[in-house]
Amino acid sequence: MKDAAAAVAAPSPADTAALETSFIRSLVRQIRAHDTTGMWDQKPDTALLAPFVLTREQRRQIPIIADPDAKVLWRLEQFYDAVALLISDEAGVIATPMLQLSREGYGRVVVIAGMLVVLSRQLRDVHRFGFDTLTHLAAEGEGLVAAGVAAVNRHPEVALA
């Protein structure tokens, strides 16, 4: 995929609102934490997030035969790192993600706090990881965070073990 910065369109009103959600802010913070040389300082958040957004048609065009691209795996990690970070903030625990992927793009991700699995998802077609819009990205992230926080609240003594 080419550098997305040049191609970023102005976000829709819904996407503009999505940019202000705590999930997208956490994701952007997570991504920028990797920018130790300041190379992305001039890049707007929308440019950093652009590769997370793929239309259905774009997804369909990505082959799922070879190993997933290193960049898509990096984005997958950033996404679940952001989920874990926000669960940590909101539930007052230390939550960390663990990813286990097969070469074929199948796998499992869990977020763990103490001895509690606060989130567990099967992954497939990791090659095509992406969201229709920023609004979908925010909604999916917020949903996972809410589920994780609820799990902590059901078993706080296990999450703090």
Place this chain on the structure above:
Amino acid sequence: MKDAAAAVAAPSPADTAALETSFIRSLVRQIRAHDTTGMWDQKPDTALLAPFVLTREQRRQIPIIADPDAKVLWRLEQFYDAVALLISDEAGVIATPMLQLSREGYGRVVVIAGMLVVLSRQLRDVHRFGFDTLTHLAAEGEGLVAAGVAAVNRHPEVALA
């Protein structure tokens, strides 16, 4: 490492007892389950287990710079698969292992039952994964199984969630 079958010495009395532990029997069952062509039918258990046993000196000679050998990763997986299998049997849950390794041989392994992390270990120098004797292998495995079963018993409602 060359095929260990030719070089296997008769086990010591302690190791003979270790071969009868439920952990080693579970590990052997686990290993033989991969032998779909019957190639190992004639191999005694001691031959299959021989690569799990490394003297201190042998371990020291394995470089920890390059990626861990595929065979050592396979043995690591078999070991934790056997741990998870035995926890499942003894605690009446469905426990599965998850391994996350960096290229440098560091990582983390967890065994998960339901929403409970029944076991969590940091791994390092995975390149050198091995045990002084079969007795040590059995003791380490049984210890992990006992810890996992105890964790299930502390939080059965989470392990069955």
